[in-house]
Amino acid sequence: MQLIKKLFYKIARKLFNxxxxxxxxxxxxxxxxxxxxxxxxxxxxxILVGLFFVVVGLMLFVEGLExxxxxxxxxxxxxxxxxxxxxxxxxxxxxxxxxxTIAEPALIAIASKAADVNETAGLLAAxxxxxxxxxxxxxxxxxxxxxxxxxxxxxxxGWPIYYLIIGGYILVLIMTTxxxxxxxxxxxxxxxxxxxxxxxxxxTALGVGxxxxxxxxxxxxxxxxxxxxxxxxxxxxxMAYGVYFYR
Amino acid sequence: xxxxxxxxxxxxxxxxxxxxxxxxIIFFQFVVIKxxxxxxxxxxxxxxxxxxGLTFFLLGLEKALFPVxxxxxxxxxxxxxxxxxxxxxxxxWYSYYWIYxxxxxxxxxxTIAEPSLTAVAIKANEVSGGLLNMWQLRITVAVGAGFAxxxxxxxxxxxxxxxxIIIVSYVIVLIQTIFVKKDFVxxxxxxxxxxxxxxxxxxxxxxGLGLSSVVEGRDPVLDGFGMIALVCMxxxxxxxxxxxxxxxxxxxKKKRK
Numbered sequence: 360m361q362l363i364k365k366l367f368y369k370i371a372r373k374l375f376n377x378x379x380x381x382x383x384x385x386x387x388x389x390x391x392x393x394x395x396x397x398x399x400x401x402x403x404x405x406i407l408v409g410l411f412f413v414v415v416g417l418m419l420f421v422e423g424l425e426x427x428x429x430x431x432x433x434x435x436x437x438x439x440x441x442x443x444x445x446x447x448x449x450x451x452x453x454x455x456x457x458x459x460t461i462a463e464p465a466l467i468a469i470a471s472k473a474a475d476v477n478e479t480a481g482l483l484a485a486x487x488x489x490x491x492x493x494x495x496x497x498x499x500x501x502x503x504x505x506x507x508x509x510x511x512x513x514x515x516x517g518w519p520i521y522y523l524i525i526g527g528y529i530l531v532l533i534m535t536t537x538x539x540x541x542x543x544x545x546x547x548x549x550x551x552x553x554x555x556x557x558x559x560x561x562x563t564a565l566g567v568g569x570x571x572x573x574x575x576x577x578x579x580x581x582x583x584x585x586x587x588x589x590x591x592x593x594x595x596x597x598m599a600y601g602v603y604f605y606r
Numbered sequence: 607x608x609x610x611x612x613x614x615x616x617x618x619x620x621x622x623x624x625x626x627x628x629x630x631i632i633f634f635q636f637v638v639i640k641x642x643x644x645x646x647x648x649x650x651x652x653x654x655x656x657x658x659g660l661t662f663f664l665l666g667l668e669k670a671l672f673p674v675x676x677x678x679x680x681x682x683x684x685x686x687x688x689x690x691x692x693x694x695x696x697x698x699w700y701s702y703y704w705i706y707x708x709x710x711x712x713x714x715x716x717t718i719a720e721p722s723l724t725a726v727a728i729k730a731n732e733v734s735g736g737l738l739n740m741w742q743l744r745i746t747v748a749v750g751a752g753f754a755x756x757x758x759x760x761x762x763x764x765x766x767x768x769x770x771i772i773i774v775s776y777v778i779v780l781i782q783t784i785f786v787k788k789d790f791v792x793x794x795x796x797x798x799x800x801x802x803x804x805x806x807x808x809x810x811x812x813x814g815l816g817l818s819s820v821v822e823g824r825d826p827v828l829d830g831f832g833m834i835a836l837v838c839m840x841x842x843x844x845x846x847x848x849x850x851x852x853x854x855x856x857x858x859k860k861k862r863k
Contacts, residue, residue, distance in 0.1 A: 380724070382672065383715030383748075391678055391708055396687075400674070409670025412718075416663030419655045420721050424728070427652020430645065431631060438639045447638050451630070457628035460652055473831075520792045521783045535769050544768055546670045547835030551802040554659060557624055559722035559800050563729050579690065580735045580789050586726075587795030590838055 365489060378415035379496060409518075424560050430562025433571075440572040447513070452511040455562070456515040457504035461496060464551040470495040473545045482605070495549075495600060500594035501540065503553050506588035507562060514569045515586070517576060520584040527591040534598040543599030549597045562586060612668075614845075617661045629726070660804075663721065667805060676710065678704045679816035682708050683811055699763050703819075706756045709813055713755030713837065716809055717748035722800040730793055738790075743797070743845070749862040750844030751801045754836040757811065762817045762824055775839045782846040789851055794845040798838040810834055 391397055407588060439448045470492040477483040483491055511521060535543060553561075562585045563606055570582035635643055643649060681687060682705045717723060728741040734737045760770060783791060802810070812834045818829035 364729060364841060371670065373704040380719045383718050385711075387708075387711040387715045388671070388674055388678070390711075391682070392674070395704055395708075396678070396681055400650060401677075402673075406674065408671045409666040409668070412662045412666025413670060414666075416659045416661065416666055417719070417721060421659075421728075423651070423652045423655030423657075423659055424725055427649045427654075427656055429648050429729070430652070431643075434644060435639075439634070442639065447634075451634055451638075453705065454630055455627070458630060459623075462623060462626060464623070465803075487770030501713060518797065519788065521788065523779060524791075524795055525783065527779070532773065532776070536771075544829075544831030544835070547768060547772060548831050548833070551799065551834035554722065554799045554803060555623065556722050556803045557656070557727075558628060559803070560725035560729075561627060563771075563796070564728055567729055567733055569657075577789075579730075580792065582733060583726075583730070583792030583796045585796070586799040587792070587842075590799035594835075 373418050373422070374414055377414045377421065380417060381413060385410070396564045420556075428560040429555070432561045433568035436565050436568030437572050440569060448511060448515075449508050452507040452565075453504040455504075455558075455565070457500045458505035459555060459558045459561075460503040460553050461500040463553060465553050465555070466496055466499055466549070469545070469552055470499075473542075477541060477546075480541060491604065494604070495597065497561065498600040499549050499553060499593045502592040503589045506592040507585055509592075510566065510585035510588045511569065514566060514576060514581050515573060517581060519549045520581075522588075523586060524584075524591065525593070527588070531591070531594050531598075534595055534602075538598035538601045539605045541605075542598060546590055546594050546597035546601065549593045553593055554586050558589075559586060562589070610832075611759050613661065613665060616665050616668075617657070620657050620660045620664070623660075624653070633727075665806075672808050672812075673806070676812040676816075677810075678708065679705075683816045683820045685820055690713045690723075699760065702759065702763050705813070705817060706759050709759040710752040710756035712752075712809055712813075713806070714748045714752030716805040717801050718744055718752040718801060720801060720805050722803045723747055723797070726793075726796060727797070728801050737810055742848070746844050746848040747797045747801060747841040750797075750841035751806065751837050753837075753844070754831070754840035755813065757840070758810075758836045758863065759817055761836075762814065762829050765823065768835065772835065773838065775843060776834075778843055779839075779846065782817075782843065782850065786850055787845050790849045791846075794842055794849060797845045798814060798840075798842040801841050802837050806837060807834060809844040810837060 392400060424480065435451070439451060440602065473495060474483065474488040478485060478488055500580040509523070514521065563583070565587045567578045567582035570576040570578040576582075635641070683702070686706075688697060688701050691704060723744055727743050730743060731740045757771065760766075760841045761768065786794075814829065814831075814833045818824040
């Protein structure tokens with residue numbers, strides 16, 4: 360009985376913690392609905408049920424993160440670093456980036472939307488659309504794989520991150536001048552949609568884990584940065600894809 | 607009944623999304639590392655919780671937030687609403703002030719709820735030995751994201767080209783990078799990419815679409831792009847600024863002593 364009570368309190372506290380994350384959304388949406396637009400909510404019951412799901416989902420996700428995703432990322436980083444095989448470590452990095460991106464729903468959505476835009480603009484024949492969207496997805500997935508690979512290599516070598524990022528920015532700017540106008544907005548966005556909710560914790564744990572195990576690396580200074588590469592490289596690759604496709 | 611079907615589809619999607627990761631881990635654990643997984647039951651339980659958590663999370667968002675957000679974005683950018691809330695007869699870029707405010711606030715609040723950001727904040731707090739406060743980091747990132755969304759709305763209304771804003775923000779990041787303490791730059795750069803996943807992207811897209819379909823001379827499909835890029839950029843600036851601010855405080859304290 361005591362145990363059940365304790366467990367109940369624990370869960371209630373965790374649920375409340377997740378609810379705290381949602382308070383801003385609730386306040387903002389209510390403010391606009393009641394004060395600015397002056398309307399009642401259309402389906403209040405549905406919204407409340409949905410809100411409850413979001414809270415439960417957030418709680419489960421954060422718990423699962425600490426139990427599963429974080430430890431496995433760190434364990435793999437440690438075992439691979441101990442094994443001392445650069446080949447397998449880099450292979451892991453590339454495949455992790457590639458495989459999580461190619462199946463990413465946000466990317467699939469944005470690629471097919473881009474194909475539609477190009478078709479309506481008369482740049483693309485209807486039968487080329489699927490090819491175009493697939494090519495786009497593959498180039499983004501390859502770029503994310505490469506980004507994680509380069510990021511892992513950087514941690515091993517201990518290169519300062521800002522040189523790479525600034526170099527990347529310069530490349531983006533150069534590509535922007537070459538790339539066809541139609542693809543620039545899409546390319547800039549492609550960087551943002553690649554990093555999903557499952558990839559981010561895993562990749563962060565991988566980077567921090569590596570920087571912890573490798574001698575002379577500081578997890579704070581060297582461990583972060585993988586995600587920033589994964590948002591930067593797709594921009595360059597998508598613009599390159601645009602140059603290749605239109606010219 | 608429809609709920610069960612929705613649940614099943616979401617669950618299936620989430621499983622599909624996590625499948626490559628699981629296969630990759632299994633392959634590396636058994637073929638490359640050749641050691642049994644440590645704490646296997648705990649890790650598996652963690653993965654199951656992540657899958658169920660994301661399923662409920664997405665399902666709830668689809669029920670509670672996305673429809674409301676979409677309707678709101680549409681109503682706030684509605685021409686009648688703009689005219690009714692306008693101070694003068696002419697429609698200027700500032701006639702859309704409610705939508706700027708909405709974009710800023712909704713960008714801020716959805717970023718606070720973004721699970722990827724929570725993950726990075728947990729790690730950053732852990733790695734820095736508690737030096738980096740989780741809530742301060744999350745609020746800083748959210749401020750950047752909110753500002754970016756408002757700016758994105760402004761961009762659609764005025765038609766400022768996307769690359770101008772991107773180039774200017776690159777220059778700002780560059781200057782900040784030169785002056786900031788290098789320990790935290792990696793984290794700052796990362797905080798750009800984590801803001802845009804499950805919660806923010808659909809809302810961002812609905813604001814972009816809603817606005818570009820009513821403003822004259824905008825193409826909804828073309829101008830809808832580019833919003834996410836800004837939301838990726840400005841948290842970097844705000845986190846770098848936050849780090850500089852903290853350094854300044856430490857410096858001032860030292861001087862006083």
